[in-house]
Amino acid sequence: MELVRPLLVKREVRAEVTTMRQQTDKSVTLTLRPNKNWQGLRAGQFVNLSVEIEGVRETRPYSPAGSEHAAGHALELTISTHPEGKVSRYLRERARPGMIVGLSEAQGEFVLPAQRAQRVLLISGGSGVTPVMAMLRTLCEEGHAGEIGFLNYARSPELALYDAELNALAEGHKNLHVARGFTRASAGAGSPGDPRLGDSRLKGRFDREHARAVMSEYGEAATFVCGPPALIEAVRAVWREDGLQEPTVETFTPPAPHFNALQFDKEQATGMVSFAASGREAANSGLPLLEQAEDAGLTPEHGCRMGICNTCSCRKRSGTVRNVITGEYSSAGDEQIRICVSVPVGDVALEL
Amino acid sequence: MSKTAPNLTPEQLESFGEELDALCARVTADLGQRDADYINKVIRAQRGLEVAGRALLFVSFLPPAWLAGTAALSVSKILDNMEIGHNVMHGQYDWMNDARLNGKTFEWDTACPADQWRHSHNYMHHTYTNIVGKDRDIGYGILRMSEDERWRPYYLGNPLYAALLAIFFQYGVALHDLETEQIAAGKASLRDKRGMMKDIWGKVRGQTLKDYVLFPLLSGPSFPLVLAGNATANLARNLWSFTIIFCGHFPDGTHEFTEEEAENETRGEWYYRQLLGSANLTGGKLFHVMAGNLSYQIEHHLFPGIPAHRYTEISKEVREITERYGIPYNTGPLHKQFGSVVRKIVKLAIPPLPGRGSGPDAAKPPAGRERAEERQLLATA
Numbered sequence: 001m002e003l004v005r006p007l008l009v010k011r012e013v014r015a016e017v018t019t020m021r022q023q024t025d026k027s028v029t030l031t032l033r034p035n036k037n038w039q040g041l042r043a044g045q046f047v048n049l050s051v052e053i054e055g056v057r058e059t060r061p062y063s064p065a066g067s068e069h070a071a072g073h074a075l076e077l078t079i080s081t082h083p084e085g086k087v088s089r090y091l092r093e094r095a096r097p098g099m100i101v102g103l104s105e106a107q108g109e110f111v112l113p114a115q116r117a118q119r120v121l122l123i124s125g126g127s128g129v130t131p132v133m134a135m136l137r138t139l140c141e142e143g144h145a146g147e148i149g150f151l152n153y154a155r156s157p158e159l160a161l162y163d164a165e166l167n168a169l170a171e172g173h174k175n176l177h178v179a180r181g182f183t184r185a186s187a188g189a190g191s192p193g194d195p196r197l198g199d200s201r202l203k204g205r206f207d208r209e210h211a212r213a214v215m216s217e218y219g220e221a222a223t224f225v226c227g228p229p230a231l232i233e234a235v236r237a238v239w240r241e242d243g244l245q246e247p248t249v250e251t252f253t254p255p256a257p258h259f260n261a262l263q264f265d266k267e268q269a270t271g272m273v274s275f276a277a278s279g280r281e282a283a284n285s286g287l288p289l290l291e292q293a294e295d296a297g298l299t300p301e302h303g304c305r306m307g308i309c310n311t312c313s314c315r316k317r318s319g320t321v322r323n324v325i326t327g328e329y330s331s332a333g334d335e336q337i338r339i340c341v342s343v344p345v346g347d348v349a350l351e352l
Numbered sequence: 353m354s355k356t357a358p359n360l361t362p363e364q365l366e367s368f369g370e371e372l373d374a375l376c377a378r379v380t381a382d383l384g385q386r387d388a389d390y391i392n393k394v395i396r397a398q399r400g401l402e403v404a405g406r407a408l409l410f411v412s413f414l415p416p417a418w419l420a421g422t423a424a425l426s427v428s429k430i431l432d433n434m435e436i437g438h439n440v441m442h443g444q445y446d447w448m449n450d451a452r453l454n455g456k457t458f459e460w461d462t463a464c465p466a467d468q469w470r471h472s473h474n475y476m477h478h479t480y481t482n483i484v485g486k487d488r489d490i491g492y493g494i495l496r497m498s499e500d501e502r503w504r505p506y507y508l509g510n511p512l513y514a515a516l517l518a519i520f521f522q523y524g525v526a527l528h529d530l531e532t533e534q535i536a537a538g539k540a541s542l543r544d545k546r547g548m549m550k551d552i553w554g555k556v557r558g559q560t561l562k563d564y565v566l567f568p569l570l571s572g573p574s575f576p577l578v579l580a581g582n583a584t585a586n587l588a589r590n591l592w593s594f595t596i597i598f599c600g601h602f603p604d605g606t607h608e609f610t611e612e613e614a615e616n617e618t619r620g621e622w623y624y625r626q627l628l629g630s631a632n633l634t635g636g637k638l639f640h641v642m643a644g645n646l647s648y649q650i651e652h653h654l655f656p657g658i659p660a661h662r663y664t665e666i667s668k669e670v671r672e673i674t675e676r677y678g679i680p681y682n683t684g685p686l687h688k689q690f691g692s693v694v695r696k697i698v699k700l701a702i703p704p705l706p707g708r709g710s711g712p713d714a715a716k717p718p719a720g721r722e723r724a725e726e727r728q729l730l731a732t733a
Contacts (some may be wrong), residue, residue: 050449055388057449303475306622308656310443311475313456326377336446336454338657 013037015075017099023078024159027127028092031066032075034103041075041106043068043134044224044250048334049077050102053090057102059334060087063110063131063226063250065162067138078161080127086331110226110250112138117222118146121215123206123235123247125153125183125227129161131250132226140169140176148173149214149221153181153206153231177214181206206234208242223247271346276317278352288324289314289339293352300339300352307341314339319348360624360677368677369620375669376655379662387659388448394435394641401428405585406567412577422581426588427642432461433593434644435660441470444659462589463522463559465551468529478656482601482629483609489601490608492517492524493533496700498608503703510701521590526552592642595690596633600649603631604692605682626653627674632667632683639686640664650681 015032022028041047046063066076081088112120112135120139122132129152136150154160160180170178181202202210211218225235225247232249239247269286275298282296290312293300303311307325313336321330321342329345330337339350360368401424408421439445443455451457459466472488480486484500491497495514496507517524530548534540542549563582571578607628614625633639633647640647641661648663651670658666674681 052388054384055386055448056384059449303471304479306479306619308478309475310441310446310455310657311470313443313446323380325373326380328377328381335449336443336456338443 011037013103013105015101015103017095017097017101018074019097020095022092023161026159027078027080027161028088028095029065029076029078030091030095032077032101032103034073034075038073038103039105040073041068042111043138044111044131045106045108046110046131047075047106048104049087051087051090053086058087058090058331059102059104061107063108063134064106065130065133065137067134067141069138069141078127078130078133080161108250110224110248112224113222116142116144116146119148119215119217119221120144120146121149121151121211121218121221121223123151123211123223123225123227123231125231126155127161128227128231128250128252130226132224133162133165135224136169136176140173144175146175147215147217147221148176149211149218150176150178151181151202151206151210151214152179153183153227155184156182179210179214181210206231206238208238211235211238219244224249226250226252228252269344271319271344271348273344274347274349275352276349284344284346284348286343289321289337289342289344289348289350292344293339293350298352302340305340307338310338312338312340315351316342317349317351320345321348360679362618364677365620365624366618367620368673368679369618369623371673372623372654372670373619375666375673376658379655379658379666383447383659387445387661388450390661391436391440391445391448391453391659394431398428398431398436401425401431405581409567409578409581410571410574412571412574412581418577418581422584422588425581425585429461429585429589430592430642430644433589434596434646435641436460437462437466438473438644438646439660441466442474442656444657461559463526463552463556464528465526465555468548468551469525472529474656478653480614481626481653482607483611483614485611486614488528488531489597492528493531494524495697497602497696499700499704500608500610501700503700507701510697514697518591518594519587521594522586523556526556595686596643596646598693599631599633599686599689600646601629601631602693602696603682603684603689604696605680606631623654624679626650627679627681629653630682631689632681633689634683634685637664650683 013034015034015038017030018033019031020028041064044063046061048059048061050057050059052058062077062079064075065078066074070076079088079091081092110131116139120135122136124132132150132152136148139148150166152160152162152166160182166178170176179202181204183205202213215221219242223235223239225232226249229251232251235247236249239245269284271284272281273284273289273292273296274281275293275296278298280296280298282292285292285295287295290300290302290305300314301311303309305312307323315334316330316337317334318332320332321337322328322345323330323338324341324343330342339352405421405423405425405428408417408424412418412421437458437460440453440458441455441460445453446455456470460469477487477489482490484490484498491501494517496503496510530545530552531540535542535545563586564579567582568575568578609625609629617625627650630649630653632650633643635643635647640663645660645663646652648660648667651658651663651666652660654670655666671681
């Protein structure tokens with residue numbers, strides 16, 4: 001059978017869920033034991049995790065939060081749930097020890113350089129805590145001698161992740177300074193000195209003082225920022241004002257909301273269409289992706305131009321599209337689509 | 353061609369198309385666990401049958417084992433080619449995001465390279481269905497299957513060519529996308545087709561080595577028996593797939609079209625052409641599975657992207673819609689439909705009688721709107 005269907009015996013990375021816990025009401029933390037095909041990862045990288053939900057193999061990227069030196073290559077994932085998040089909600093409700101999931105190899109350039117910097121500043125917001133948590137744990141495990149600052153934002157103390165772990169690390173490593181900010185107005189103001197985090201509690205959103213709170217000489221640190229676009233922008237603004245080198249950043253976009261209420265209209269087309277393989281990019285014109293690709297000077301393979309023959313079928317890396325025949329909205333992740341009948345809804349990245 | 357089609361107004365054809373689009377959207381939105389379970393079950397059955405068939409053929413010095421092994425392998429190849437291969441390659445299961453079931457990369461257990469099949473079948477045949485001169489499934493460039501094709505003395509051999517095509521069907525399919533008749537007519541050069549021929553040769557060689565060298569050798573003393581079993585399984589698959597496929601578009605009552613008739617057609621007119629050009633087979637559940645649900649050729653041509661096991665339930669609604677619009681819905685048992693195909697093969701071997709028009713009596717769909725306008729419609733719908 002291998003002679004005729006090589007795909008059926010493809011080597012795949014899979015992992016078994018070994019533990020499951022819920023740190024907050026809106027997250028789930030899993031440990032995974034990958035199979036022998038797993039090649040390991042560097043702290044800060046992400047993996048694409050796949051689970052089958054209602055017959056569909058859904059794939060989402062998650063950044064493991066464990067040290068890159070973890071025994072047995074165990075992976076720890078903390079997944080924040082979103083009301084629209086199909087996979088995150090499924091994992092919180094259904095993941096149990098023994099469950100098997102699919103994994104990609106580790107990917108991404110958001111990593112600690114092999115030559116560790118003396119001073120390291122790690123800034124994160126929301127679920128963006130996971131890759132910097134991996135960096136922090138890796139540095140602590142290596143007995144890093146230099147100063148480490150760890151600044152994390154959550155909406156409220158109830159939603160803050162890794163409290164106990166951060167306290168324990170801060171106690172064991174005198175060179176580590178941890179502070180947390182709570183961005184929801186009511187959360188930060190009233191009660192300074194959270195019993196769990198001592199005096200490390202900050203008010204409001206990121207500013208220069210927050211950076212100073214964890215590292216007075218922050219300008220000399222190698223800085224890593226992971227979080228929503230607003231946080232990234234706030235850090236970049238301060239760094240620009242101070243004339244510092246760009247921090248290393250990673251951002252994520254929340255899952256697409258339901259568009260069903262929107263009557264699609266070319267005038268309302270938003271976002272950018274990027275063609276990853278050719279490196280081209282164009283503003284979404286509201287036409288089917290095949291025509292947008294042709295308008296961008298590409299010549300994708302195609303046939304019937306009416307959604308029948310599947311010749312133009314192409315991998316979508318990210319973004320939501322609407323099928324003009326069925327009116328269906330796709331998921332936001334990596335999947336195969338017929339570009340002659342798919343219109344982008346916001347940003348879309350294609351493998352073309 | 354006994355049935356005549358009603359002349360529908362452009363408005364009627366448009367609402368007919370909208371009803372079919374709505375049906376397609378409803379079924380597509382409902383795809384899920386049930387469909388994934390179904391195709392996984394068929395794949396497990398096919399692989400089980402293949403392993404069992406090949407294992408039984410290893411002990412085929414026992415006559416019952418030879419029979420059972422050959423039967424299991426025949427069924428395995430039929431399932432692989434029809435219910436799995438053909439349907440998966442249409443992209444019917446792309447929504448599952450399962451790399452094994454990706455329509456663009458799937459490869460099957462037959463002589464035809466999957467990439468060439470995707471072009472000749474998914475694109476050419478499904479887009480230009482029954483348009484004489486464009487859809488090469490009309491006679492495979494070998495047979496005269498339409499009165500619109502001019503008779504030549506060569507076609508006296510029609511029944512013989514058909515029998516040979518049935519026996520060597522997998523090779524006929526393998527050569528299909530090459531358009532050999534174009535080469536023979538001097539319209540295409542062999543040099544242009546070199547890449548395709550290399551791919552075909554690679555696939556044919558791999559298949560031949562597997563079925564006629566490797567597995568027979570592995571069985572040692574049973575070599576001739578395994579070889580005969582594998583050849584019989586390939587023959588059974590060839591005859592069966594030929595029979596089912598020729599019942600899809602050639603039974604009495606199906607229509608052919610000219611390129612002018614299909615020019616600038618609207619979506620509704622496209623659906624209408626698919627309906628007039630296709631024919632179904634009636635039968636039980638097992639029959640439909642073994643036919644890859646191509647026994648629901650009409651539903652398959654309306655919705656080639658919908659998982660084929662859904663056609664049974666869709667067919668009730670399609671039938672109801674066609675009845676309301678007075679459009680013929682061609683269906684019948686295998687012996688009747690195939691009987692009429694055989695009659696057509698024989699009849700078209702003989703030159704047309706003088707005085708009797710040899711032109712098509714297919715109903716002409718009304719002239720369509722501009723293609724550009726249709727595309728506009730798609731983009732903003």
